[in-house]
Structures are given as structure tokens and as C-alpha cells.
Amino acid sequence: MRARLDRREAVAALLAARGDLLVVAGLGSPAYDLMAAGDHDGNFYLWGGMGSAVPIALGLALARPDRPVLALTGDGEMLMGLGALATVARAAPRNLTVVVLDNGRYGETGMQESHTASGTKLAEVAKACGFRRATTIQTLKGIADLRRNLRATGGPRFATVAIVADNAPRVLPPRDGVFLKTRLRASLGLRSI
Amino acid sequence: MSRPPKDGAQSGDWPGALFAALKRAEIRHVAYVPDAGHAQVIARAIADPALIATALTTEEEGIGLLLGAWLGGQRGVLLMQSSGVGNCINALSLHANVRFPLPLLVTMRGEWAEFNPWQVPMGRATQASLELMGVSTSRADKAEDVEAVVAGALDLAFNGECATAVLLGQRLIGRKVWIK
Numbered sequence: 001m002r003a004r005l006d007r008r009e010a011v012a013a014l015l016a017a018r019g020d021l022l023v024v025a026g027l028g029s030p031a032y033d034l035m036a037a038g039d040h041d042g043n044f045y046l047w048g049g050m051g052s053a054v055p056i057a058l059g060l061a062l063a064r065p066d067r068p069v070l071a072l073t074g075d076g077e078m079l080m081g082l083g084a085l086a087t088v089a090r091a092a093p094r095n096l097t098v099v100v101l102d103n104g105r106y107g108e109t110g111m112q113e114s115h116t117a118s119g120t121k122l123a124e125v126a127k128a129c130g131f132r133r134a135t136t137i138q139t140l141k142g143i144a145d146l147r148r149n150l151r152a153t154g155g156p157r158f159a160t161v162a163i164v165a166d167n168a169p170r171v172l173p174p175r176d177g178v179f180l181k182t183r184l185r186a187s188l189g190l191r192s193i
Numbered sequence: 194m195s196r197p198p199k200d201g202a203q204s205g206d207w208p209g210a211l212f213a214a215l216k217r218a219e220i221r222h223v224a225y226v227p228d229a230g231h232a233q234v235i236a237r238a239i240a241d242p243a244l245i246a247t248a249l250t251t252e253e254e255g256i257g258l259l260l261g262a263w264l265g266g267q268r269g270v271l272l273m274q275s276s277g278v279g280n281c282i283n284a285l286s287l288h289a290n291v292r293f294p295l296p297l298l299v300t301m302r303g304e305w306a307e308f309n310p311w312q313v314p315m316g317r318a319t320q321a322s323l324e325l326m327g328v329s330t331s332r333a334d335k336a337e338d339v340e341a342v343v344a345g346a347l348d349l350a351f352n353g354e355c356a357t358a359v360l361l362g363q364r365l366i367g368r369k370v371w372i373k
Contacts, residue, residue, distance in 0.1 A: 049287040052257035059261025062245050083250030091247050177290035190266045
């Protein structure tokens with residue numbers, strides 16, 4: 001049995017001293033984890049559009065090659081849009097990191113098993129799609145190493161973080177999409193229409 | 194021997210006019226799923242060093258991609274075939290909630306002179322599906338209309354953070370020749 005991390009602890013450690021990092025979080029628990037680590041103008045949380053976290057982060061990373069961008073999502077959301085990994089690998093943005101918090105469960109719908117619980121290995125999928133770096137992280141040391149690399153330009157990077165299958169208390173982020181868009185754009189010096 | 198135009202295709206360089214409209218609207222990112230009707234525009238986008246041309250595995254990725262581009266201040270467009278509209282439906286809820294410029298350029302299948310009946314159901318449902326999800330649609334069936342229709346859809350998208358789709362009619366594109 002592989003070691004498993006506490007999701008809140010892992011995300012907080014990953015985002016410590018985040019600097020100018022921009023983060024797109026997939027709906028459900030990863031969005032709550034991001035909010036629990038501290039709301040930030042550079043955060044964009046999804047509440048729907050399942051499968052879109054990685055494409056949104058890709059569009060942002062290509063538009064802003066000067067900023068590190070993180071897609072933070074779960075195994076269920078990633079499984080719904082696996083093709084996006086091939087799209088990212090082909091587009092090859094050097095400033096994008098995809099992190100999947102993998103508990104092998106659909107937390108929001110009753111902890112039903114996902115395909116990673118029965119053997120799908122997302123880091124190997126990412127590698128096979130052409131990611132130059134794809135790892136599975138099981139320790140806080142691994143998180144610390146990943147955090148240091150968020151700003152390196154050798155991406156795109158992919159990491160699966162093995163987390164404990166429990167339901168952390170919900171910490172709800174804003175669900176007003178227009179607000180989240182306007183706030184993030186303003187943080188980049190972009191005005192409203 | 195020069196290659197004859199595709200059977201029934203409109204004369205006039207409408208792909209050139211469409212590409213010119215993209216450039217005039219300062220599009221920087223062209224996301225696409227490979228498509229015969231858009232082939233010339235895709236090739237020109239790939240060849241243009243001022244454009245990012247991103248190949249998608251499915252059209253719905255393009256909705257998120259253009260949202261991300263706009264979060265970063267970049268103007269993009271999504272090229273697809275009418276069958277791909279069906280793949281986008283839930284992703285279009287991103288637009289309904291976030292509101293961002295979302296111009297879709299859709300080549301039609303399953304209508305005028307279609308040979309493949311499997312293309313017909315989605316072709317028939319394309320416009321209504323888009324409108325159900327809050328996308329404004331317009332249509333070009335003649336080569337001389339393409340530039341103005343596309344330019345207007347781009348203006349509406351970027352001036353109003355609207356989702357707009359231009360349906361490029363099958364008669365404009367021409368018959369697909371199945372048996373030579």
C-alpha cells in the first residue's frame with residue numbers, strides 16, 4: 001500500500017510562498033482545498049464544466065508565458081478530460097504544471113471508486129501523452145520538490161499526488177464566475193470591457 | 194492540370210476572407226479540431242508566427258481554452274465542424290457563468306447535399322443546440338458574405354463578452370466527393 005497524504009496539508013504545502021503563481025482548480029474538493037489554502041486574486045475556481053480545468057489552465061499559460069500556471073484538480077475531473085493531456089503535451093507550454101489530487105474516489109457524489117482505484121495510472125498516461133516530466137508524489141518531501149519546480153521553465157509538468165480518501169470539511173470558494181474572471185484579470189492589469 | 198474546385202463549392206476565396214477577418218480582429222489564438230472545411234484557415238494559422246494554433250482532441254477543450262486565454266488577456270477563436278457542437282454543450286455553461294468572448298466558427302455537415310446520414314442528426318440540431326446554451330448564431334451561405342458575417346460575430350463576441358457562432362453552410366463549402 002502506497003503512502004497517502006492529507007489533501008489539505010499537501011495543497012497548503014504546495015502553495016506556500018506562491019508568489020505570482022496562477023491557479024485553476026477543478027470543481028469539488030480540489031476547489032475547496034485551494035480555498036482552504038487561502039483565497040487569492042490569482043485563483044480561478046470551477047463549480048461546473050467538469051473536465052475543463054486543464055484546458056483553462058492551458059489557455060492561461062499560453063496567454064501568459066511569463067507567469068507560472070497550475071491546474072489543480074482531482075482524479076475524477078481529470079478522467080473526464082484525459083484528451084486534454086495530449087493537447088497540453090502537444091502545445092508544450094513550459095510554464096504549466098498539472099497536479100491531480102488522486103484518492104481514487106468521486107468525493108462530491110458519495111466516494112464512489114474512480115478508475116484510478118482499479119489501476120489507471122494518470123502519471124503514466126501523462127507520460128505517454130508526451131509530458132516531459134510526470135511523477136507520482138507520496139510524501140511531503142515530494143510536494144516540496146514540486147513546489148520548488150513550479151517556477152522552473154521545463155514544463156509542462158504533471159504530478160499525481162496520492163491522498164487519503166476522506167472528506168475534508170467543505171471550504172466554499174466564491175461561485176460568481178464573473179467576479180472570479182474580473183478579479184483574476186484585474187490582478188494581471190487587464191480592465192473590464 | 195489545375196485542380197477543379199470542390200464540386201458545388203462557392204467561387205471566391207472565402208477562407209482567405211475569413212482569415213483576414215481574424216487578423217483584423219487581433220485574434221492571437223486559433224484553437225481547432227482538424228476539419229476539411231476549415232483546412233485552409235487552419236494551415237494559415239499554423240504558418241502565421243503571430244498566432245498560437247492549438248490542436249484539440251475534442252471541441253469542448255476549446256471552450257475552456259478560450260476562457261483561459263481571456264483570463265490572460267488574449268483573444269481567441271474556435272474552429273470546428275457542426276458535429277463538434279454536440280461535444281461542447283456542458284462546457285458552454287462556463288460561458289453562461291463567467292461571460293467571456295467566445296467566437297465559434299462552425300462548418301456545417303448534415304444539410305445541403307449531405308451523403309452521410311450519420312452527419313444529419315447533429316447537423317439538424319446544431320443551431321438550436323447553440324441557441325439553447327445561449328450562443329448567438331449567424332450564418333453564411335455565400336462566399337461574398339463570409340467576411341462581414343465573421344467580422345460581425347467577432348465584434349459582438351469581443352465587445353460584449355458574448356458567445357457567438359457563425360454557421361458556414363455546407364453549400365458554401367461544397368459537396369464532399371465520396372466516389373471518384
